[in-house]
Amino acid sequence: MQIISRMDAIFIILYALLIPLLGALVFAASGQVIVLFIIPPLLAIYLWLALKRPLRRRRAIQLPVPPSWNEFLLSHSAYFRGLDDAGRKKFARDIVLFLSDDNIAAIHGDPVSWQTRLLIGTGVATMLHGRPEWEPPLPDGVTVYPGASFDRNYRIEKGNIAGQAPERGPLLITEESLMTGFANPGAGRNVLIHELAHFFDREQRKSYGRYPQRSRHGGSGSWADLLTAEWRQHLRLGSILPTYAAVNEAEFFAVACEMFFEKPNRLQAAHPELYEMLREFFNQDPRRILF
Template sequence: MSIFDLFKRRRRDAIRKHPFPEAWREILDRDVAYVAKLTAEDRTELEGLVQVFLAEKNMEGCGGLELTDEIRVTIAAQACLLLLHRETDVYPELETVLVYPHAYRAAGTKHAGPVVIESEDARLGESWTRGVVVLAWDHVSSTARHLGGDNVVLHELAHQLDAEDGSMDGAPDLGSRARFASWARVLGEEFEELSTRVHAGRGSDIDAYGATSPPEFFAVITEMFFEKPKQLRKRHPELYAELAAFYKQDPAER
């Protein structure tokens, strides 16, 4: 461990020692549906991660939006769900979260080098590999409150995890070559299957937006893994198993 890691760990331990504000707890209960599924132990871990996330990341209200604790905590809690149980840093590449009041629409979706710009109707966020996530609060708020399969924060932060290993390619840092081989086979097959169905005009239980590219596929199935885990496990057991191994969580059992 480097001296910087040591400092970072000490600083984070100090941050987590502060009591988690009761008002924040109420926000979690009211605004973030997934939290109700967590064990007491997981919830404590999540609260600590939320404290670290909010202390370390710069969150800015844009387009006239005044940031409130409700906005900050709702976003941080969902971001940190993806970190639970994992020995990982707290989005080391992510510096800034920009929050707009409403969904906005730009022209189309494109992956241009390291930059991803998303603007499809249903995907009202943007994720850059270089440390910025853009979110629309109305969309964050509505997708956080119920487990409907869409979750813009989980989606954008999955892109951040994907990019942490240096390339946004649909595979986050899996830790070993063997794990990567299995991931590439299972996700590759499922991505092909989804693409084939979508291009043939057939429906799928996986959001068709996932057929856009492997990074979008990973982001979309991350949403489904947390929001519709039983359905994912039943119909795509291998895919579910890959995500369960990566996220070290088993939401279908919660």
């Protein structure tokens, strides 16, 4: 993650130049002196709104990382444990940047513990580790439910939904499933990674119309084509992925991501092409981190 992307910075500069330019044109055409008085506050409001988040992020990374974080991350994240010092610093910085946006809430306005916030940040930092130019695809943030599950009517401790990635709205996750996902790193199941994968998947399809073309190892066609082919093969012949992966391509992708970030060696051995696709997608190879 970055404090601000280069593209955003360019747009802010362009708009900041455009406002006085347009004001000058309006003044030249109308001769209204009031226009000259309106431009400075208008520019100040625009800059305040545009720079609010980057400045907040900058302030956040200047503060020291709480000492309790290191111990917590070492005991809860196999991924963090596998990183070298520089990787751990980058990982913690990504969590700080993500948490500074303050977009995690519990239902009914209940407080969210720092451990829960840190685990959500851990999932985000894991998936973004190879993509510093990407932002977490969570414009509506994350909502944490207490207990282990909720039902279709969002009643707590009913039904069997542990997490959800709605088309619109925040990522939903229960506190217990969040903890369980990180407590058993070798299980290949992590609800947070799964739900985040849905958001990443959707964002990539939206931004590019379809997934970018595969670029390496002589791959032809798009990632989306490969994903469809792998999913069809799973339907026909099964795979090492859980049966839930058969529901549709989106679920196949999300389940594959869970395994990619938890049991990369197993996934690579059984599905080398799928592994390669995910390696390109996230621009990282978890086999080098989780051994």
